[in-house]
Amino acid sequence: MIEDTAIEKIKELRSKTGAGITDCKRALEDSKGHINIAIDNLRKKGLASADKKSSRIAAEGIIESYIHSGARIGVLVEMNCETDFVARETKFKELAKNIAMQIAASPNIQFVSTQSIPQDVIKHEISIESAKDDLINKPNEIKQKILAGRIDKRLKELSLIDQLFIKDSSISIEDLIKQHISLLGENIKIRRFERFILGDGLEKRNDDFANEVAKIIKDN
Template sequence: MSIQISPLSVKELRTKTGAGMMDCKQALQAANGDIEIAVENLRKKGLASADKKLTRLATEGIIDSYIHIGSRIGVLIELNCETDFVARRIEFQKLAKNLAMQVAACQSVFYVSINDIPQEIIDREIRIESGKEDIINKPPEIKEQIIKARIDKRLKELCLMHQCFIKDQKVLIEDLVKEHIALLGENIKVRRFQRFILGEKIDLN
């Protein structure tokens, strides 16, 4: 027998996830009224449905900006979707703003995803890790495993999609985008971004 779910709980879950009313009610019933479990289940469901849309062409969207307090750091970001209709949705525009803010906050991030990192950067990181003293005397197979793990970690540190969302550390940016794909029903891609830091690269000589 399904438990009674209050409209207030449904509304709270809808606010947290953006899912439909019936989806929220069913998720709460399956979770015996536990909102946190319902949120997790809806996110899993959304990520699975979003994966199917990732290959669809996304050529519409917006260019948005974020200027940090004090006006010393600014970011421009291009976020693409499939239609102009979704580009005008407040949820899409809020996502663009949040992603621009994320780029401003993560100043070690220079690429959207690992696939965007030039091979010469990867080769440089491999050379650096291979020459570290703590692995010089380890057996070759162990050394290779350590280098691979460190390179994977380093490359993720350089990429926006592998960062934890500054507003919710339990959510990766990659999953945040997928949640919006599920919510809005279209493929969404971060095409590019540019960070501006006041005084950067000024030659004082």
Template sequence: MSIQISAQHVKQLRSQTGAGMMDCKKALQLNQGNMQLAMETLRKKGLASADKKSNRIAVEGVIESYIHLGSRIGVLVELNCETDFVARRSEFHRLAKDIAMQIAACPSVKYVSLDHIDQDTYSNEMRIESEKEDLKNKSEEIKNKIIIGRVNKSLKEISLMDQVFIKNQDLSIDELIKRHIALLGENIKIRRFQKFALGEGLEKKTSDFSVEVKEVINKME
């Protein structure tokens, strides 16, 4: 016989996981009311469900924007789902806004995921790491392991999906997406994004006031 689970516990679990009410109740019953174990059950279920949906075509969605305080940094991101129905859901729009905010908060991020990183970037990172002084006296086997480990670490720093979610340090962006796939029942993909920084790419003109004063004086003489 299953134990009775209070609505308050179900609501608490739902707020922490984003899973449906019935799924939360079942997970709590399965784990005798243990919140931590119930969260693990939902996470495993959600990841499995998300993995199954990850290859489905997602062509609907939204283009979301985020302008940081002071209007000096801006982001546009395209977030895709499978149907217009999900694209209109408030949860989907909050996710898009959170992702845009995440991009603005991560100046080093350049790619959606590791799969989006081009071969030239990968090869350049391998070359840089292989030429470092501290590897000269290492054997080839150990040297290669260190290089690959360092390159993977460096590439993850520029991959959006590998970033820690700024609103929940226990989640990566990849896990955040998968939770919403489980919650909304559709595949969700970050297709592309663009960051804008005020004045980026422009050479700022600086002037030396003392030089300007001297030039004026010289003209007067």
């Protein structure tokens, strides 16, 4: 018979990972009851199984929305999976909502992944970094190594899946997706997203504050 403390740990591990009861029990046994080690082991197994599913066609899914408090920022994101059954799953819908919230909270991201960044954008970033003063006088070999590292860092700043998850900074959005692939048993993709900022692109009023106050006083 399983002790009450062991049952509680299994419940806690299942709640944190979404893994099956048997997998949670085995992971706790292997980690000698250490929750964090068990989570890491389950995550490694989950990511391995997710990689096998990541090439399968995902043509179903949902379009999720998120409106930030104050209604000044809004997001639409299309999340794809393999079947309509998984698209209706609560866990899938929660994932889509979390991704939409992540987009709202990450003003620098412009693309789903570094692989989806157009070549003209990459060339532009390379031209900016190459022209920086601290690289001008460096030997070419060193310059290219530094440049490669900076470009890699910059492209990841623009990529959604490379961001740290706002609700758990120990994992990236890519890790979060792979965890749900393992949990739901289907390939999951972020296909596209759009961020809306109130008044973006419109010409803003820029009246002189003192004149505006004087006008109000005069009218009253």
